[in-house]
Amino acid sequence: MSTVIASVAVLLGAAFMFVAALGVARMPDLFTRMQAATKASTVGVILVMCGVAVAYLEGSVTIRAVLIAGFFLLTSPVAAHAIARSAHAALKREPTLSAPPPRSRASGEAPRERGTPA
Amino acid sequence: MTPLLPPAVLAVAGALVGGGFLLAFFRLVRGPTSPDRVVALDLMAALAVGAIGLQAIATGSHPSLRVATVLALVGFLGTVAFATFIARRRA
Numbered sequence: 001m002s003t004v005i006a007s008v009a010v011l012l013g014a015a016f017m018f019v020a021a022l023g024v025a026r027m028p029d030l031f032t033r034m035q036a037a038t039k040a041s042t043v044g045v046i047l048v049m050c051g052v053a054v055a056y057l058e059g060s061v062t063i064r065a066v067l068i069a070g071f072f073l074l075t076s077p078v079a080a081h082a083i084a085r086s087a088h089a090a091l092k093r094e095p096t097l098s099a100p101p102p103r104s105r106a107s108g109e110a111p112r113e114r115g116t117p118a
Numbered sequence: 119m120t121p122l123l124p125p126a127v128l129a130v131a132g133a134l135v136g137g138g139f140l141l142a143f144f145r146l147v148r149g150p151t152s153p154d155r156v157v158a159l160d161l162m163a164a165l166a167v168g169a170i171g172l173q174a175i176a177t178g179s180h181p182s183l184r185v186a187t188v189l190a191l192v193g194f195l196g197t198v199a200f201a202t203f204i205a206r207r208r209a
Contacts, residue, residue, distance in 0.1 A: 020140030
């Protein structure tokens, strides 16, 4: 019975981690990427650690797994908040940081450069 | 050294985590800005913690869970340090 519970927890956790990585790879924006990575990876780590605790059923391993899960639950939002804050400040400072558009900016600047001498 | 769960379960979970590593690495290489790369590194730290948990189940030896604890701590510190670096750059 505990094997079944641990297997389900480990598989769900690994699936959540994969979904987090898929979101990081496929989302269009920095902030959407960040929310996909933070929340889904936290749930994934917690589920895998639940699977470890149930698979071992030992006191010391359970304490360690709970420690890791609680640590992720505490630090992951703080880290995401720090990245979001600094990235938002950097984006306000230099707006071209988010999407460097080489082609559209070149075509937008070319008429202006031609226009100034004329 | 006997696995605590069926090997098929561990194989599927390991494949999912490995695929996650590849996707995060893609974003780390490709990411247009440095905050994107920091997000990918943060995710890779979480994936490494999950992979260590899977390894602890697969080998039946749990001392490697201490490595996961330290890795979670160092990953958090590294992310905060990179965020400070991004905030202070060209300030």
